[in-house]
Amino acid sequence: MFAVRFFPLVLGLAACVPGQVPPGAHTGAQTGAQDFMTLCAPCHGTSGKGDGEMAPGLAHPPADLTRISARHGGVFPKAYVMSKIWGYEKGGAPGALMPKFAPLMEGPTVLVDTGDGIQTPTPLRLVEIATYVESIQGK
Numbered sequence: 001m002f003a004v005r006f007f008p009l010v011l012g013l014a015a016c017v018p019g020q021v022p023p024g025a026h027t028g029a030q031t032g033a034q035d036f037m038t039l040c041a042p043c044h045g046t047s048g049k050g051d052g053e054m055a056p057g058l059a060h061p062p063a064d065l066t067r068i069s070a071r072h073g074g075v076f077p078k079a080y081v082m083s084k085i086w087g088y089e090k091g092g093a094p095g096a097l098m099p100k101f102a103p104l105m106e107g108p109t110v111l112v113d114t115g116d117g118i119q120t121p122t123p124l125r126l127v128e129i130a131t132y133v134e135s136i137q138g139k
């Protein structure tokens with residue numbers, strides 16, 4: 001005779017969300033700081049204060065990115081910063097000085113609550129560069 005045994009199968013599904021990476025796990029080749037030095041420092045300067053080497057040639061001075069929180073009542077407006085980098089805020093209209101940064105929009109996404117209580121899938125490199133800009137506030 002043989003016994004048929006049933007083992008209850010408990011699946012741990014909670015940790016398994018496709019296309020998502022845990023916070024802090026960087027899967028891209030570039031960190032936020034590296035992306036900043038490559039993509040933003042030419043205009044905003046390595047310090048973020050707006051003194052990059054391309055700055056003198058621009059019609060409008062690049063913003064001092066170390067004072068964004070100061071200009072927004074002491075609170076870092078992460079969603080605004082990401083939208084600014086993303087470029088949709090100006091929609092690429094004539095006169096927009098900031099280029100769009102397509103490479104930052106590629107690759108894995110993370111869920112971010114940008115202040116409206118809704119977790120929105122957001123490109124990891126965009127989040128990381130905004131986090132870097134947040135880290136230089138008041139510097």
Ligand code: HEC
Nearest residue numbers: 039040043058060061062063068081084085097098099101
């Ligand atoms: C070609 C030059 C140039 C590059 C490159 C550039 N910026 Fe800018 N940026 C500007 C200028 C000029 C302004 C101010 C005028 C405007 O808002 O368009 C600005 C404004 C901003 C603002 C708005 C600040 C505020 O308080 O309103 C943010 C945020 C910003 N840049 C972030 C970035 C980041 C992050 C990068 C790199 C991914 C970047 N910029 C690359 C020229 C540039």
